[in-house]
Amino acid sequence: MARPDLHERIQALRKLRSAQGRIRVRRTVARRDGVRVEVDGRWLTGFCSNDYLGLSQQFEVVAALQDAASREGAGAGASHLISGHHALHEALEREVADWLGYPRGLLFGSGFIANLAVQQALLSEEEDLCVQDRLNHASLLDASRLAGCRLRRYPHLDAEGAMRQFKSAPEGAAMLVTDGVFSMDGDIAPLRSLSLVARMQEAVLYVDDAHGVGVVGPQGRGCAADAGLGVSEVPLQLVTLGKALGGHGAVVVGEETLIQHLAETARPYIYTTAMPPAQAAAALAAVKLARRDDWRREKLTALIGQFRDSARRHGLELMASDTPIQPLLCGDESTVMAMSASLENAGFLVSAIRPPTVPEGKARLRVTLSALHTPQQVMELVDATARARDIVQRQQHVAALRA
Ligand SMILES: Cc1ncc(COP(=O)(O)O)c(C=O)c1O
The missing domain is CATH 3.90.1150.10 (Aspartate Aminotransferase, domain 1)
Incomplete structure (x- = not known):
């Protein structure tokens, strides 16, 4: 047996990246x-x-972090389902859900992890289908691979293209997944058209609004709110806390039954330590400012x-x-x-x-x-x-x- 040598492989890949001028440095x-x-x-x-x-160094946000850390310490100590779920996590989930007009929110360590969790928990059967914009964030594409479902991509912003992908795979439970604001282009998904496609195809529409919430729409409630859509058209949304909200982490807001299912079954939610409560306090202060200012x-x-x-x-x-x-x-x-x-x-x-x-x-x-x-x-x-x-x-x- 002759296995490929992993060290040789990565050296060859680095050489190739170097020849292409694609070495990445921090x-x-x-x-x-x-x-x-x-x-x-x-x-x-x-x-x-x-x-x-500009909230990451804002006085009230930093003061909330310091105050909570001085009382609660540096870490949560356990995962949410063991003993790590703190009243500050709960308050943050409620505040974000209330802001966006959703019944419930669920807090994650990052947007990347939240995206993995959503598809892994909902698209669990091999025949299930995830239809995605071609320019969606890497975490959304990787999530389909983790879930083990079928992934079909449509041309950027093309709702008819999305419809064609659904028609080409009519079996299996389905989700339609799109960035709200696209992270590398700055443009906005045609959410009204996509919500019609999702309704016709009985698919759950999931909007990753990492770059929209805080910035776009009335009171910064994001792209869906800006398009006049709510929980009945967009049953699940991702709000990241590390961009306009200046901190770290993410909240998925959605229908009660979907969120409950995520909290009870999503592996990237269950098997990880909860966010430090002080960080949740900072995010809570930031959300209040983002709503108000x-x-x-x-x-x-x-x-x-x-x-x-x-x-x-x-x-x-x-x-x-x-x-x-x-x-x-x-x-x-x-x-x-x-x-x-x-x-x-x-x-x-x-x-x-x-x-x-x-x-x-x-x-x-x-x-x-x-x-x-x-x-x-x-x-x-x-x-x-x-x-x-x-x-x-x-x-x-x-x-x-x-x-
Ligand atoms: C569209 C989109 N979704 C998700 C993420 C991941 O969020 P986080 O940085 O909280 O992991 C990003 C961040 O780069 C993003 O741009």
Whole structure:
């Protein structure tokens, strides 16, 4: 017997990634102060955080964390079904469910884990079907693999494409699953059309609104509420606590029977330690602020408008997004890497997003805006991006002449 050597395999894969320029490196943030981050000894203005409402360092949120930690300690000590379920977890679940107008919520350690849990618990038979937008988040696609159900994907935002996928597989219990706001594109799923497809196909519609809740819709209640949909059309939704809410974790809100089933059977829920109660206290404070502070969303809307107008004037390639996720398309990977490096030289941290996270030829700078940015910072970013584009184009031109 000759098994493949795992060490050899991973070395070969790393070599390949290196040849393709796809090695991923982490940037270590030494300190943060609002949208400013200290990286490698330099303070940069960050435009790649998902802290859209600026709540992660907000005074009341941090005070709630400190206060609860001083009383309850650093950890929950056990899983929810053993003895780790704390009154602060319960209060957070109720607050999020009430905000979105759902009967019940269930708290998870992260959005990734919550997505695994939902499909694993609901699509348990081999013939079950999960129909998903082609650009859904990786955790939603992986979840279908974990569940062992059939996965069918439809072209981005194409409700008719979703219908065709259902018709091609008419047996088995089914879910229709979509991001609310798409994480790498910033556009929004056509939820009204998708809810009709789900109803006609007797499928449960699950909306992962990781990037929508807090930002989109009335009182920041997310994409479904913005489309006038509630629990009867969207029986399950994911709310993450690590993006607009500035903390960590996630709450799945939904119909009572679905949530109860998740709490009693979802393996990623049952077999893991509950979130530290202090973290739940911070998230609870953040949710209250997100519900109340319309001014944060109004400020974001103004910054998004300013960014788009100004990027258009400079001839930068925008995508069709009205949300704080404002990707600038660069095309190939070397261009986006060079643009990101040039922006860093100019004092801005903007992440380059490359395949396989996005399709080939669609590499982009994923600019994200926060209510903490100032109009001045946005203006300076756009100016610096236009200059970076000109520098990179010139360098590429010279290199092509030399070749
Ligand atoms: C659409 C979407 N769903 C789920 C997740 C995972 O959430 P979390 O970061 O809480 O694990 C993300 C985060 O990147 C996301 O963008």
